[in-house]
Amino acid sequence: MKRIRTLIIDDSPTMRQMIAAVLRPDPAIEIVGYACDPFEALRAIKIYQPDVLTLDIEMPRKSGHEFLKRLMRMRPMPIVMVSVHTNVGAQATKDVMALGAADWLSSLGPTAAVSKNLNDLPAKVKDAVRMHSRASLAAKDRFTWNGKLVAIGASAGGVEGLMKIVARFPADCPPTLIVQHIPATFVRGLALRMNSVSAARVAEAIGGTVLEQGFVYVAPAGQHLEVVVGPAGQQCRVSTGEPVNGFMPSIDVLFRSLARNVGTRAVGAILSGLGRDGVQGLLEMRKAGARTFGQDSASSVPYAMPKAAFEIGAVERQIPCERMATEILDHCNAAPGRLAHA
Numbered sequence: 001m002k003r004i005r006t007l008i009i010d011d012s013p014t015m016r017q018m019i020a021a022v023l024r025p026d027p028a029i030e031i032v033g034y035a036c037d038p039f040e041a042l043r044a045i046k047i048y049q050p051d052v053l054t055l056d057i058e059m060p061r062k063s064g065h066e067f068l069k070r071l072m073r074m075r076p077m078p079i080v081m082v083s084v085h086t087n088v089g090a091q092a093t094k095d096v097m098a099l100g101a102a103d104w105l106s107s108l109g110p111t112a113a114v115s116k117n118l119n120d121l122p123a124k125v126k127d128a129v130r131m132h133s134r135a136s137l138a139a140k141d142r143f144t145w146n147g148k149l150v151a152i153g154a155s156a157g158g159v160e161g162l163m164k165i166v167a168r169f170p171a172d173c174p175p176t177l178i179v180q181h182i183p184a185t186f187v188r189g190l191a192l193r194m195n196s197v198s199a200a201r202v203a204e205a206i207g208g209t210v211l212e213q214g215f216v217y218v219a220p221a222g223q224h225l226e227v228v229v230g231p232a233g234q235q236c237r238v239s240t241g242e243p244v245n246g247f248m249p250s251i252d253v254l255f256r257s258l259a260r261n262v263g264t265r266a267v268g269a270i271l272s273g274l275g276r277d278g279v280q281g282l283l284e285m286r287k288a289g290a291r292t293f294g295q296d297s298a299s300s301v302p303y304a305m306p307k308a309a310f311e312i313g314a315v316e317r318q319i320p321c322e323r324m325a326t327e328i329l330d331h332c333n334a335a336p337g338r339l340a341h342a
Contacts, residue, residue, distance in 0.1 A: 003030040004129050007050035009041045009067075010082070011059045015107060018118060019054055019082060026122040036060075038067035045075070052129050054121070055101075057083040057092060065095065072100035072189065076196040078128035080121065084108040097159040098186035100193040102128035131167040132197050143170050144334040145213050148265050149227065149234065150174050151258050151285075153251030155181040155273025157301040159190065161321040162271065163197060166216055168325035171199040174267075174332040175211035177225060177236070179251045181273065184221035191218045207238040219249035226257035234262070245277040255281025264289035267331050269324060270315070271295045273305035283314035291331045292316045293324065 006029055010016050016034050023029050032048040035041035037059050044050075057064040068079060079101045085092035086104040093104055103124045107114050150173075154162055158180055169176070182190060188204060194216065195202035205217035205225050211234045219225035223238040237257075244250035251270070255278055258266040268285045270278050272295055286292045294306035294315035299322065309315045319327050 004028055004125060005030055005032045005048065005051045006125060007031075007033050007035065007041070007044055007048060007053050009035045009038070009044075009053055009059075009064070010056040011036045012056070015056065015082070018115065019121065022115075022118045022121050023054075023125065026126075028126060029122060038062040038064070038070075041067065050077075052078040052080065052102075052125050052132075054080050054082050054125070056107075057081065057085045057096070065092075065099070068096060068099050068101060069189075072193065072196075076100060076193065078102045078125075078132040080105060080124050080128055082107050082118075082121070094156070094159070094182075095186070097163075098182055098190055098193075100189065100196075102131060102163070102197075103160070131163065143172060143329060145172060145174050146332055146334040148174055148267055148332045149211065149258065149262050150176040150267045150269070150328055150332060151227075151254050152176065152178045152269045152271065153254065153273075153278035153282075153305075154179070154271035155251075155275060155277065155305055157272035161295060161299070161324070162190075163194060164321055165269075165325045165328070166194045166198040166200065166202060169198050169200045169216070169329070172214050173200045173216070173329070175213060175234075176200075176216045177205065177211075177219070177227065177254060178216060179219040179225060179249045179254045179278075181247055181251075181277070187218065187221040194218070205236045205238055207236060209236045211235060219254070222248055224249050224253040226253060227261055228257065229261050245275065247277050251278030252281035254278075255285050258290065259284035259288040262288075262290070266290040267293075267328055269293045269295075269328060270306050270309050271321070271324075272300040272302060274302055275305060276308050278305065279309045279312065279314060282309050283312055286314055286316060293327060294318050295324065296320050 081104040202216040204220045226237045228237045296318040297303045
């Protein structure tokens, strides 16, 4: 079996040794090289052709943040951030996930605590490669679209969930619309990153685009996204205006458009986030006959948004993020149940 070729990038010799110590015993992982800054890393990537990188944020000559941004433009690949700055809820964590990191791990704290955190690194490395290699394409031949549309809303902490979902979508997935609360400068990068891990085609939504199977449409920065019915069928509408629930794009705006214009032919999902955007819209979708799901508490960081939706009856079922794609596809499949073990 081919081993996962891993390049470790960190300016600290101690951290390089600690990372290597947890990765080396795993028979599925091969450490092919080390780099102490982004310039060395670029040379090492050309020489060793790694499958995955581990990357620190603070390094000499160029930050890991800037290196990540550049690498994702030049050569998108699985990257697991290992840094004192990547912690639950930290802005640095949101930034690197939006820029293209597959996952993150904290190296903050005393040596014993860091060593314990690093025990999760082999699994994160393997998951990152698995997601990037689109292993879920095995589901492709067992999916027959039944005509339903999908709408997904996410806020803080939702990027990781979105990546897991679209990575499991087949090339002929149902037309899917996404609103993610994220700084405007990161929207295009998020769409590119999702496109790099999905068999479906992911791009920012353009007004007037007719919804097609095999496409995922991401709400553009600073514009609401809706589904409307035009002469050629169901299509995207993007518009500026007032923020709703403090957001533009707003999840509620998207969900309410499906409740009005799609009804029973829709599936809605609300992922991790703070606040209540999307909560009332998902309830309207459910009342209109759509299937509605919410990310469960165990896999949500934070859980506030899906919790609020569940408490008012907007969520039909709560589902772990890892199973959300399968659940969505099953309800958009002409033969339900065929994807249960995909």
